Amino acid sequence: AQTVTQSQPEMSVQEAETVTLSCTYDTSESNYYLFWYKQPPSRQMILVIRQEAYKQQNATENRFSVNFQKAAKSFSLKISDSQLGDTAMYFCALVKKFDKIIFGKGTRLHILP
Amino acid sequence: DTGVSQDPRHKITKRGQNVTFRCDPISEHNRLYWYRQTLGQGPEFLTYFQNEAQLEKSRLLSDRFSAERPKGSFSTLEIQRTEQGDSAMYLCASSPSRDREFSTDTQYFGPGTRLTVL
Numbered sequence: 513a514q515t516v517t518q519s520q521p522e523m524s525v526q527e528a529e530t531v532t533l534s535c536t537y538d539t540s541e542s543n544y545y546l547f548w549y550k551q552p553p554s555r556q557m558i559l560v561i562r563q564e565a566y567k568q569q570n571a572t573e574n575r576f577s578v579n580f581q582k583a584a585k586s587f588s589l590k591i592s593d594s595q596l597g598d599t600a601m602y603f604c605a606l607v608k609k610f611d612k613i614i615f616g617k618g619t620r621l622h623i624l625p
Numbered sequence: 626d627t628g629v630s631q632d633p634r635h636k637i638t639k640r641g642q643n644v645t646f647r648c649d650p651i652s653e654h655n656r657l658y659w660y661r662q663t664l665g666q667g668p669e670f671l672t673y674f675q676n677e678a679q680l681e682k683s684r685l686l687s688d689r690f691s692a693e694r695p696k697g698s699f700s701t702l703e704i705q706r707t708e709q710g711d712s713a714m715y716l717c718a719s720s721p722s723r724d725r726e727f728s729t730d731t732q733y734f735g736p737g738t739r740l741t742v743l
Contacts, residue, residue: 516667547731549734555714556734556737557668557718559731559733603668605667607732610656612658612673612681613658613660613668613670613718613732614670615668615669617666617667618665618666618667
């Protein structure tokens with residue numbers, strides 16, 4: 513069975529600070545993808561960043577970057593220079609090719625002014 | 626490309642009534658997924674389609690739930706004899722699955738339909 517665990521239910525940081533959200537996962541698949549999705553208070557799920565498991569290089573999207581440790585099955589998200597608009601629920605997610613997404617329970621992130 | 630759309634955005638119904646939700650995927654996306662999200666939780670998979678074929682159904686999908694995707698375009702999710710436990714956000718997602726070994730397979734989500742069963 514595939515599982516995704518987010519151990520931080522809620523976090524708060526000051527605007528402009530850097531914050532790291534943790535995620536661990538378990539899968540027996542060799543070819544899979546990892547995602548971080550953001551769900552703002554309006555509740556539309558938005559893709560933040562994705563990582564293909566076969567790629568060793570960590571993905572980066574502007575202020576968002578991941579630390580992908582395949583052997584440890586760890587996939588953390590770093591948000592640099594955090595902004596008020598980053599306030600949202602963040603979901604770590606795992607998917608094998610062409611299959612359903614397995615989501616973690618989420619981390620509620622508050623960016624404080 | 627207008628994104629994934631869902632209708633209605635909100636639905637309030639009385640226990641025992643039937644409800645139907647619609648999802649319009651991004652055009653030419655051949656995979657369509659339904660998820661259910663309860664308050665404070667991550668979305669949970671319900672079912673998905675490859676074109677018009679329903680390929681997998683979760684155990685969460687009881688006999689009261691049925692989903693269709695006629696002609697491989699929009700999809701409907703019907704809940705019969707609704708129960709208070711059905712209250713949740715129902716999310717639809719679509720993906721442009723490509724028959725390549727290393728498809729990125731990103732799923733794009735709609736805004737969801739919030740169901741409240743009184």
